Amino acid sequence: MIITGDDSEYIAFVKARLRDQFLMTDLGPLRYFLGIEVSSTSDSFYISQEKYIQDLLARAALGDERTVKTPMELNVKLHPTDGDPLSDPTRYRHLVGSLVYLAVTRSDISYPVYILSQFVFAPTTVHYSHLLRVLRYLRGTITRRFFFPRSSSLQLQCYLDATWASDPSDRRSLSAYCVFLGGSLIAWKTKKQTAVSRSSVEAELRAMALLTAEVTWLRWLLANFEVSITTPTLVLSDSIGAISVACDPVKHELTKHIGVDAFYTRAQV
Known part of the structure; x- marks a missing residue:
């Protein structure tokens, strides 16, 4: 069992109650768990x-x-x-x-x-x-590890991209994104899109909608952890066309077939 939190007295209380009910050993701070190594310094964590x-x-x-x-x-x-x-x-x-x-x-x-x-x-x-x-x-690159600074800001920033018709077997596009909380990478994904995109703009917009759903969930999760997100989350894309459609999907009559993704992204903004 792993107990987390920043209230040392309450953590000690929980461990004492558990020892009263179960035969257990206190292994101290987390060092190794299911193949994942965790180390810490005064200003950072490493995984x-x-x-x-x-x-x-x-x-x-x-x-x-x-x-x-x-x-x-x-x-x-x-x-x-x-x-x-x-x-x-x-x-x-x-x-x-x-x-x-x-x-x-x-x-x-x-x-x-x-x-x-x-x-x-x-x-x-x-x-x-x-x-x-x-x-x-x-x-x-065996010594590479994730770095999580203790003093990092608690604001989200995201990057996305898509490769259009990149799968030679079915010509579906790939969506890819990564999400940073301050300077810490906390979420990333590479996923084949569920439908064939007929343009690079369509592929990028589908990737944007996928990331938007992830960001919406992360903001909700952080709010449950009482982490205040006071600024809008930046979603950075290199597709001018996808950004244009997301900003104003109404004027683009030729994008009806991707209207759901466009309107979902716009609604979250």
Whole structure:
């Protein structure tokens, strides 16, 4: 059991009551939990999975000591029919599943893990080679960790983007976003859109609506934690067209098929 909060007296009271009812041991401040390592200083917290990565690399048994600077090559397009089918896909599935959990603290591998997880049903030699590249990237960046400053402001700021018709198998677009609370990254996602977008503006607007829903929930969650959000949340997009539609969806008659996303985003603003 993990007890959190900033009232040390009440935490001590809860632990004492629990000891009266259950056989338990007080392990002290959180250090390690389900593969996640937590450390703190006077001005910050750090979260990492260094030991988890070491164990993962040991299980992968890579035959060399090479490292790479990026987890995936730029603009790579993977197809289900690339390469020869693996005789035993169990190893591929196990490693990809481990990477999915690792992405809890390593947002930099979210995109390649999303791509590779699409082929767990029938992986090929090409897919496996890209999986090994992610592992070599992790070997070279094993000490990276999340940094959460204690003095960070409690205001949300978000970034979003979309890749239009980027999936060669069905031409659906990808939505991607990240959310910062002050200087701390607290939420991120890469997700294939549920419908085919007929323009880059449409793809960007769908990503904007997805992020808007996330921001709405986060503001509600912070309010429940009695964290006062006094300023509007900045949602930063590089699509002039999507911003224009979101600001005034009424005048864009050709966007009826994406009107729900446009009006939802505008309503939240």
